[in-house]
Amino acid sequence: MPSLSKRTEGFTDSVIRRMTRISNQYGAVNLSQGFPDFEPPRPILDRLAEVAGEDFHQYSITWGAQNFREALAAKQSRLMGRSIDPNSEIVVTCGSTEAMMAAMMTVTNPGDKVIVFSPFYENYGADTILSGAEPIYVPLYPPEFGFNADELEAAFRQKPKALILCNPSNPCGKVFTYDELKIIAELAEKYDTFVITDEVYEHIIYKPFRHTYFASLPGMWERTISCSSLSKTYSITGWRLGYIIAPPQIIDTAKKVHDFLTVGAAAPLQEAAVTGLRFGDDYYRDLQAKYTEKRNLFLKGLDDIGIAHTVPQGAYYILLDISEFGYESDLEFCEVLARDVGVGAVPGSSFFREDVNNLIRLHFAKKNDTLYEALNRLEHIRKKLRKR
Numbered sequence: 283m284p285s286l287s288k289r290t291e292g293f294t295d296s297v298i299r300r301m302t303r304i305s306n307q308y309g310a311v312n313l314s315q316g317f318p319d320f321e322p323p324r325p326i327l328d329r330l331a332e333v334a335g336e337d338f339h340q341y342s343i344t345w346g347a348q349n350f351r352e353a354l355a356a357k358q359s360r361l362m363g364r365s366i367d368p369n370s371e372i373v374v375t376c377g378s379t380e381a382m383m384a385a386m387m388t389v390t391n392p393g394d395k396v397i398v399f400s401p402f403y404e405n406y407g408a409d410t411i412l413s414g415a416e417p418i419y420v421p422l423y424p425p426e427f428g429f430n431a432d433e434l435e436a437a438f439r440q441k442p443k444a445l446i447l448c449n450p451s452n453p454c455g456k457v458f459t460y461d462e463l464k465i466i467a468e469l470a471e472k473y474d475t476f477v478i479t480d481e482v483y484e485h486i487i488y489k490p491f492r493h494t495y496f497a498s499l500p501g502m503w504e505r506t507i508s509c510s511s512l513s514k515t516y517s518i519t520g521w522r523l524g525y526i527i528a529p530p531q532i533i534d535t536a537k538k539v540h541d542f543l544t545v546g547a548a549a550p551l552q553e554a555a556v557t558g559l560r561f562g563d564d565y566y567r568d569l570q571a572k573y574t575e576k577r578n579l580f581l582k583g584l585d586d587i588g589i590a591h592t593v594p595q596g597a598y599y600i601l602l603d604i605s606e607f608g609y610e611s612d613l614e615f616c617e618v619l620a621r622d623v624g625v626g627a628v629p630g631s632s633f634f635r636e637d638v639n640n641l642i643r644l645h646f647a648k649k650n651d652t653l654y655e656a657l658n659r660l661e662h663i664r665k666k667l668r669k670r
């Protein structure tokens with residue numbers, strides 16, 4: 283037999299998604315893969331039911347249904363502070379996973395370098411491998427997860443083609459300040475580099491933090507490929523609706539990459555999601571309030587148990603410090619945690635370039651009852667989980 287692709291031979295499966303399978307196997311409360319267990323907004327679901335009886339069962343236009351792109355353009359124009367053209371500046375994709383992959387394929391050649399902050403969402407590693415690019419990792423330092431501007435400039439001096447910016451950040455919950463984004467913008471300009479954003483948590487931000495769209499910084503529209511999705515904003519991670527927003531000359535290529543990768547996102551789901559895209563500002567205020575409540579509830583529970591953790595400024599993840607348990611492998615720790623304590627988590631090493639084995643990631647995008655159940659189980663962690 284001939285050998286399989288060299289490009290993918292080093293791939294492991296996604297540890298995030300593996301932890302969901304392990305959680306299910308042990309009946310654990312699954313706080314590993316980040317997705318809600320509460321219902322999406324009722325009006326979106328009602329519209330979905332109607333759509334079944336309407337004429338949305340064939341391909342939409344490859345770069346997204348007109349109706350969807352117009353609703354998305356109206357929403358994002360309002361938020362990003364510029365008028366976005368639904369025809370030439372948007373590609374609708376199968377989740378932001380495809381958006382990021384298509385963005386990478388659009389801007390990089392094999393061998394190009396791409397800056398990735400560490401910790402990072404695990405897909406970026408695979409994205410660079412699939413597009414043949416080479417990551418340059420720049421550390422974010424706890425507890426604020428800021429970067430060192432000199433280290434960042436040293437990375438830019440290696441002439442990367444692009445920088446990947448996850449803001450708000452998965453897994454560390456960092457929301458980049460305007461000043462930090464300004465530093466990135468100046469370097470992107472100076473070294474003539476693209477910035478690919480992953481802004482899927484744009485609406486999940488805790489006061490007093492605010493989300494700044496990187497593309498809205500002076501001079502950055504031209505070199506930013508903004509990726510995001512509806513998954514987290516409308517609690518519809520299974521619908522796989524994402525998008526790229528960028529200037530027409532970039533979108534022109536991204537449309538072709540997307541077309542050959544997937545042809546298009548599901549037409550009936552695009553139509554149903556238009557209802558969500560047309561929600562008023564009160565929807566996003568309520569979403570923030572809901573997640574703020576969950577965050578506070580969960581953080582308080584963890585504080586009562588007495589485990590050190592990060593405090594997210596945005597997104598819905600917490601990194602827990604498991605040093606006291608003395609495990610050498612955080613993966614093994616997570617397996618034991620799922621089996622013996624009954625809570626699913628993701629090993630921190632899946633997110634860090636650095637050698638980190640004392641952190642695990644939990645998420646709190648769950649019903650309050652689910653969070654209480656997880657906290658009840660975690661209360662017994664020291665009894666049930668023997669120290670090594």
Ligand code: GLN
Pocket residue numbers: 298299314315316317379403452
């Ligand atoms: N972004 C979510 C997480 O980090 C879901 C990842 C996924 O499986 N697409 O858990």
